[in-house]
Amino acid sequence: MITDWKPSRRLLLASAAVAALIPVVAWARGIASPRSAAATPFPLSRVRLLPSPFLTAIEANRAYLHRLEPDRLLHNFRTSAGLEPKGEVYGGWESDTIAGHTLGHYLSALSLMHAQTGDEECRRRVDYIVDELIEVQKAHGDGYVAGFTRKRGDIVEDGKLLFPELMRGDIRSSGFDLNGCWVPFYNWHKLYAGLFDAQTLCGNEKAIGVATGLGHYIDGVFAALDDDQVQTVLDCEHGGINESFAELYARTGEKRWLRLAERLRHRKILDPLSQGKDVLPWIHANTQIPKLIGLARLHELTGDPADASAARFFWETVTRDYSYVIGGNADREYFPEPRTVSKHITEQTCESCNTYNMLKLTRHLYSWSPDARLFDFYERAHINHMLAHQNPETGGFAYMVPLMSGSHRSFSSDFDHFWCCVGTGMETHSKHGESIWWQAGDRLIANLFIPSRLDWQERGATVAMETAYPFGEEVTLKLEALATPSTFAIALRVPGWCEGMTIAVNGEAQPARAEGGYAVVRRRWKKGDRLTLTLPMKLRAEATVDDPSTIALLHGPVVLAADMGPADQPFEGTAPALVAANVLDGFAPVEVSEKCFRTAGIARPADLAFAPFYEQRDRRTAVYFRKFTDAEWKVAEAAYAAEQARLKDLEARSVDVMHLGEMQPERDHELTSKNSYPVTYRGRHGRDARAEGFFQFRMKSRSGPLVLQATYWGEERNKHFDIKIDGTTIATQRLDGDRPGEFFTVDYPVPETLTKGKDQVMVRFEPVAGPNRCGPVFGVRLFTPKSTVA
CATH class of the missing domain: 2.60.120.260 (Galactose-binding domain-like)
Known part of the structure; x- marks a missing residue:
């Protein structure tokens, strides 16, 4: 039978509810928090992916991780310590003053890939890198370990030289530069995350020693500064360095790290957000998201209601007022004015790092209070942005995922870019199994519909998810093993776009209704039982938050895009428009199982073929369209003709x-x-x-x-x-x-x-x-x- 379980409402939270405190604790990659969480994901090591686009992405990324050479990523770490490098430095950002940031991402990616697939070569590389960092740290003798450099005029020198300057009060801080170095504390945040993942996912306990030694060095730097000077330092992008020390406290129990994490609070941004004030317009988007993840982690450790309020308010504001149909946000890396999405559909939309971090924040919020609406966003961004962000044929990643008509994605090469989105990309595509399966009490929760097999050790169970989703409507869970027949609940998320879902147990239809966004079956389960959820899909249009005449097309969870030609050929046409009293009536399916459609007489200047946006990696695309009635189109054509006449006169x-x-x-x-x-x-x-x-x-x-x-x-x-x-x-x-x-x-x-x-x-x-x-x-x-x- 279907039981009543309503974890949350599906509608957008009212402002009062957004600020409400839910003082319970989230998940942090496998490490127990001082408080218990409302919902927890199953460890990544217990989830194995079955064939799907997500497994394809994992395998392409695994091959890329194997192509990278740890010694080349360690080059600057060794030279900084006066040690002979064992490999030539890589190009791109790794040859700039941000050098070293990729190593932290790489440590995380290797650790995640080992947990996701059992790859022992990845684990071997993790152990090797940690041992190398120990040698580097020992050579410095004071806990310091880093790969970044800094510029003084035309001279490139060791990044360590900037910290005595800071301690003397010589602080030259701007958005991305601190005393000639490109975002050093951001860089360290990535290294800390990699060390923590090495400990959690690969069992490398030596990694926490490196993290602690570095913490002593950093704490010494900030101990020399007064609070105003700390805030000046934090005006330079610093990633989630507050999260780094919150997590170090969680792992060691040393209060000094908690005190440092709380001191590294960028008040200019975080204090207004804690009060429910939107201060996001015209500030760098991805600079802010890790700070909120840090507040979420601090809330989990201290129960501070202001930290929870800031994280919730930020998530609500960004997903409602600043996000595009694929789940990404920002234009030219910055938040524009709120609710101006239709005016910012460009070739520089949707930096991939932003979505990587928004998904991390979503997981924190969900673990505090299981809310299906949070995973509606997660699924949208995971399918339509994260899958679009990687080219599985090459293993490369897109910095921006542009939505402007006629634009295309540009992917990184193996060794010559190393943008921030390469680092987050190698992490993202190492962990597609991490958010499928959750548990809350005796409830098994399926939040994402990705073919996979779960090892539910506590019940001696193996649960397989069989589905062609997002191209198929059926999701089947099969209890392949169960130690003993037992009673518990299985909850399957019913996406907010879905109408008329049905559910069956062992082929027998059950009374179906979604409560709080979940269909929940509680019964006495036995080995071999099958639970099937059917999610009817149809074509739909979705308008931007600010303009009902600017729309995108979706089928089920998948964003569709019009094919505007090959990416290696220039696009010289105009942005297409859709002219019809009812746009959806002007579409005909070509192959519904593959989400392919074609317009029939409603597109201008010519009919268009539509396919899933994320799959069109080597094509120019159009995602958003202005829609017109016939009368509106005549007016638009006249205005266009007048503008062309003006331009012709000016040309003359x-x-x-x-x-x-x-x-x-x-x-x-x-x-x-x-x-x-x-x-x-x-x-x-x-x-x-x-x-x-x-x-x-x-x-x-x-x-x-x-x-x-x-x-x-x-x-x-x-x-x-x-x-x-x-x-x-x-x-x-x-x-x-x-x-x-x-x-x-x-x-x-x-x-x-x-x-x-x-x-x-x-x-x-x-x-x-x-x-x-x-x-x-x-x-x-x-x-x-x-x-x-x-």
Whole structure:
């Protein structure tokens, strides 16, 4: 029979409920907390995946982990300690001042892969790396161990040199740089996580010694600082270093680590969130999520209600107001204004690290109070973002997973990138079995529908999950073994999108209803029993949180995308639109079992083929679409025609056009620069200039009245720069984010004295003196005013 078990409501929590305290404790990779959790996942080592896209991802990642060479990742650790390196340093970020961050991720990935698959080579590498770190730490003699470096002018030197400076009060902290080093405490957070995983998942007890020794060094650094100085240090991205010391306390029982974890609270961000205030607009997204994971861990250890409130409020705010249909968040790595998703569908959406961390936070919240709604989000992001983030054919990972029409994913190579999303990627695709199976009291909970086999040792049971989900509607749990017949409950999550689910035991239909998002069967189970949940799926449209006319298409849990052509070919078309009174009536299935559909007369400019977004790794795609009625489309077409006429007139009056950020136009215009970089945003190329930099280029000119026009993105902030022609400043521009959601142009009249008798001029963009930046500038045009054209 179906019993009543209602762990939570499915609707979005009211603000009062969001802030409510639930003072119970979550899970932390296999280590017991001082308090008992409401729900706990089964250890990863007890779950084995069966054939599915998730197992494919695991095996591709296992091969990549084997291709990496530990000695190359250890290169900087050894040189920092004065030891001879045993391998050449890798390229990409591992050759920059953030070097060493990948080793922490790699330790975690190896440990997770060993737990997930039993791979002994991964465990051997874990033991080898820990032994090497012990040797490095012994050579330093003070607990220090790290691989990062720092820059002093053009000189690259050991990162350890920055810490005596901090202790003297010489603290030069910005968003991603601390005294010339790229995010050192973020780097250490990754190393700590790897050491903890080595202990938990591979039984390497020596790892905790390395962690403790390093803790003594770090504690000594912060002991020399007052609280205001600590906050200045924390203004530089520091990952979840608060979580690192909370976890060190949980594992050692030493109160000094708890005191340090609580001191490393970034008040500027965490205090307002604890009070239910959204301070996320225009701050770096992934910088914040680990801080909240740290608060969640502290709440589990201390019961502090403010920490629980902050974690819950943050999760609710991000998933409701800042997230895209695939579960990812952020544009250009930053949170924009809340509820502006439709205005931020670009080629730089959805940094993969963000979703990796949001899934970790979700697990904490779920363990406090089992709520099916939390796993509705988890499943969405896990399928549609995390599977999209890896190319299983190469083992590479995507930094961004872009959603703009015509965009595509760019994947890392084996040895030349080592972005942050490579590190989180090698972890993500080592642990796809970690959140399938949970237990709460005598309830076995299935939260994800991934073919797998669970070793439920406490009951002498083996439970197999057989399913073609997310492409099939049936999920069957089979008790392949059970020591003795016994009574307990099995709870299966019923996704929030599903209507009309059914359930059967040994082929016999049961009265079915979902309570709190779960179908629960409590009975006396015996070996061989089968429980089958059927989840009817249908095509549906989902609008962005801010605009009902901007929609995405899903079938069951899977986000669909239109195929816009091969990734290795340019996309030069316009974003497609859907024109129909009822959009869903204009779709026909091509192969429902594979989630493939095609429009029938409703797409503009032509019909489209749709397939699962995550599978289209070598294709350009469109995920979001503007929908119109026939009348609305006529108005839109007229506006488009008028804009094309305006552009044609402007082109006729143009003397020269500079396409910044494009190689050939920059060569043709003899561009020179300093501390300046090409950028691409929303399909437009441009160029910026950082502090003490510039960029300049030659443009054709003529005598008479001329106007210089520059294009900017309307949400750039705190930019202040001069525009010069042949050394004379013709304008000073500030960008303060006052044109949200649009590109805009500014016209600068050019004094005729600067162009008289000239057939070319030098145009220069240069930040105003001080810590200012310029642009980005998305193109420059020199043209004659309309009134002067004969």
